[in-house]
Amino acid sequence: MPPVSSPTRAPSPPPSAPIPEGTRDVLPPEWEQREALRTRLSGLFGSWGYRGVEVPALEYADARHPQDARAFKLIDSGGQVLALRSEFTTAIGRMVRARFAGGPFPLRLHYSGRLWLRALTSELGRLREFGQTGVELIGKEGARADAELLHLAAAALMEVGVSAELEVGFPGFVDAVLEDAGLHGSAREALHGAVDRKSGADIDLLSSQHGLSGEVTRTLHALTDLYGGPEVLDAAAGLAQGGRARAAVGHLRDVAALYNHTLLYDLGASRRYDYYTGLTFRAYAAGPNQPVLGGGRYTLDGGLPGAGFAVGLERLLRAAAPQLPPQPEVVLALDAAGAGAARGAGLCAELAWTDDLAELQQYSVARGIRRWARGSDLFDAGVNP
Amino acid sequence: MTPAPIRAPDHLTLALPKGRILEEAISLLSRAGLPLTLPQKSRALRHEFPGITVLELRNQDVPVYVDLGVADAGIVGKDVLTESGREVYEPVDLRFAACRLSLIREVGAAAPLVRVGTKYPRVARAYLNARGIPAEVVKLGGNIELAALTGLAEAVIDLVQTGSTLQANNLEEVDVLFESSARLIVNRAALKLRRGRLRPLIERLRTIVGEESQTRR
Numbered sequence: 001m002p003p004v005s006s007p008t009r010a011p012s013p014p015p016s017a018p019i020p021e022g023t024r025d026v027l028p029p030e031w032e033q034r035e036a037l038r039t040r041l042s043g044l045f046g047s048w049g050y051r052g053v054e055v056p057a058l059e060y061a062d063a064r065h066p067q068d069a070r071a072f073k074l075i076d077s078g079g080q081v082l083a084l085r086s087e088f089t090t091a092i093g094r095m096v097r098a099r100f101a102g103g104p105f106p107l108r109l110h111y112s113g114r115l116w117l118r119a120l121t122s123e124l125g126r127l128r129e130f131g132q133t134g135v136e137l138i139g140k141e142g143a144r145a146d147a148e149l150l151h152l153a154a155a156a157l158m159e160v161g162v163s164a165e166l167e168v169g170f171p172g173f174v175d176a177v178l179e180d181a182g183l184h185g186s187a188r189e190a191l192h193g194a195v196d197r198k199s200g201a202d203i204d205l206l207s208s209q210h211g212l213s214g215e216v217t218r219t220l221h222a223l224t225d226l227y228g229g230p231e232v233l234d235a236a237a238g239l240a241q242g243g244r245a246r247a248a249v250g251h252l253r254d255v256a257a258l259y260n261h262t263l264l265y266d267l268g269a270s271r272r273y274d275y276y277t278g279l280t281f282r283a284y285a286a287g288p289n290q291p292v293l294g295g296g297r298y299t300l301d302g303g304l305p306g307a308g309f310a311v312g313l314e315r316l317l318r319a320a321a322p323q324l325p326p327q328p329e330v331v332l333a334l335d336a337a338g339a340g341a342a343r344g345a346g347l348c349a350e351l352a353w354t355d356d357l358a359e360l361q362q363y364s365v366a367r368g369i370r371r372w373a374r375g376s377d378l379f380d381a382g383v384n385p
Numbered sequence: 386m387t388p389a390p391i392r393a394p395d396h397l398t399l400a401l402p403k404g405r406i407l408e409e410a411i412s413l414l415s416r417a418g419l420p421l422t423l424p425q426k427s428r429a430l431r432h433e434f435p436g437i438t439v440l441e442l443r444n445q446d447v448p449v450y451v452d453l454g455v456a457d458a459g460i461v462g463k464d465v466l467t468e469s470g471r472e473v474y475e476p477v478d479l480r481f482a483a484c485r486l487s488l489i490r491e492v493g494a495a496a497p498l499v500r501v502g503t504k505y506p507r508v509a510r511a512y513l514n515a516r517g518i519p520a521e522v523v524k525l526g527g528n529i530e531l532a533a534l535t536g537l538a539e540a541v542i543d544l545v546q547t548g549s550t551l552q553a554n555n556l557e558e559v560d561v562l563f564e565s566s567a568r569l570i571v572n573r574a575a576l577k578l579r580r581g582r583l584r585p586l587i588e589r590l591r592t593i594v595g596e597e598s599q600t601r602r
Contacts, residue, residue, distance in 0.1 A: 167577055198576075200591075201463070201478035201568065224476065228580060264577055286394060289454025289574040 022128030033324055034317050037160050041133050044159045045110035050135050053109050055091040059083050066275050070117045084116040092136050093300040105139025134310030141305040146279045147258035153309050161323030164283040167264035174270035176244035181216045196270045198224040223268045232265035285319040292316050331371045338373030395582050397437045400451055400459030402444035409481050410460040417589040457575035464565040468505045477569040477590045484546045488560040496539055502532030503542040512562055
């Protein structure tokens with residue numbers, strides 16, 4: 001049906017073209033603030049010896065990729081299935097194998113860029129396109145490498161003025177305790193989920209379904225309470241029977257001694273981090289109930305050890321915005337000399353496009369410009385000295 | 386969008402479902418030491434108490450508010466929580482509002498399942514998939530049993546409390562998917578950031594619930 005125009009109604013503005021759900025336009029001043037964060041983080045990472053790299057946003061789809069099920073897929077001209085980059089560590093790992101196979105290790109890299117996921121996830125504030133900045137420390141493992149990343153994560157948050165608490169976990173610890181309790185197969189799988197949700201009710205239910213002893217059930221309940229300050233390590237040591245569990249606690253003690261600042265612990269975190277092979281960590285900023293940084297230790301395809309962390313720039317900006325220095329004032333320059341003088345004084349200067357002072361005045365009000373520049377003079381907008 | 390208010394680190398925001406659960410929840414939480422009273426009937430959606438804000442929500446919305454961190458903790462039935470698929474901690478089974486989610490059919494019905502009516506489409510899908518039953522799930526809003534009586538569906542998946550509605554309508558429970566009761570749920574970051582308040586609350590609630598179930602036995 002052709003549109004019918006109503007003569008009595010004022011013409012409505014053209015309909016704005018929609019953008020896909022979970023994407024967004026980034027407008028001023030958010031763009032400047034976000035880039036300021038990115039610059040400060042890159043500068044800090046560089047000063048710790050991490051070198052910047054960029055990897056393609058288009059990758060070959062691979063069923064073994066940890067985010068394969070959630071990645072956007074495209075068909076290449078030759079028929080191959082491509083995926084939009086959905087996660088950085090795997091992409092950096094691919095690049096390291098291709099470009100840095102011979103090291104030298106430790107290889108310290110930092111990156112920044114966009115990621116895409118088909119599924120909306122509340123973790124990321126329901127964005128399907130989002131920015132991440134992070135580091136990878138590849139080729140070495142051990143307490144000193146893990147502690148370096150904790151130090152760097154704390155330094156990165158301090159650099160942008162965000163006060164946060166770092167929490168350390170070790171997903172393999174839960175698995176080791178379940179193994180020591182003689183749990184295997186589907187029972188262990190199901191209990192991983194119940195422990196990770198800290199669900200005492202589900203643990204009781206699964207315990208009775210699988211006929212677990214009272215002692216094992218008590219151990220499982222104890223896992224759900226293994227969060228808090230340094231006392232958690234002592235409680236975990238009390239639960240650790242076998243070699244794997246004891247080694248995990250020992251490693252955490254070594255890292256804590258090297259880090260030598262306040263750490264929180266959650267040794268009941270298990271399920272969601274299949275990808276990580278050792279220590280994991282996240283940072284919680286005061287205020288929003290969401291982590292602002294996360295990372296951990298993994299093993300790359302081919303066996304190289306690595307560890308790293310990433311920050312979501314959108315989320316970090318929300319925590320950091322109140323601490324960011326204000327943007328320089330924008331003035332309207334009536335001539336080139338005025339613009340030069342204003343910029344020389346550290347202001348931003350826009351150039352006037354007309355001598356019609358009324359039009360310039362109207363624009364200044366709409367744009368929030370309070371002062372004009374001409375020659376070496378800087379004066380209130382609209383006043384014509 | 387209103388920016389999230391900056392709250393003191395020990396301030397708690399609780400998401401509670403309106404209606405009967407609200408009364409039980411407030412009573413239980415105040416026995417656990419929180420300075421709460423049942424809000425007067427009013428149009429207020431948000432109730433302020435010393436150091437605590439209570440958000441009064443539809444029960445389906447409680448897991449959403451807690452998962453997204455707007456509320457630090459909440460109380461909701463396990464049925465609603467499972468259906469929501471939200472990743473929150475659920476440290477205490479509060480043991481009230483007990484019921485079970487069941488597969489229900491007309492007494493003696495034996496035809497293969499083609500359509501299943503339910504208010505719990507996610508749970509129903511998972512249940513049918515796990516059993517390899519290729520039935521269509523029809524999401525309904527209320528009086529679910531009617532779907533099995535009118536031929537809209539061969540079976541329904543719905544809550545059963547006493548079973549008297551089923552008996553009165555010539556329906557029977559064919560299978561129990563799971564038992565449900567009210568749960569304390571906690572946002573994953575809030576449990577750590579506000580542990581000074583939440584950890585003692587969890588411990589007191591466990592004690593109270595444990596003692597009450599002892600005396601009931």
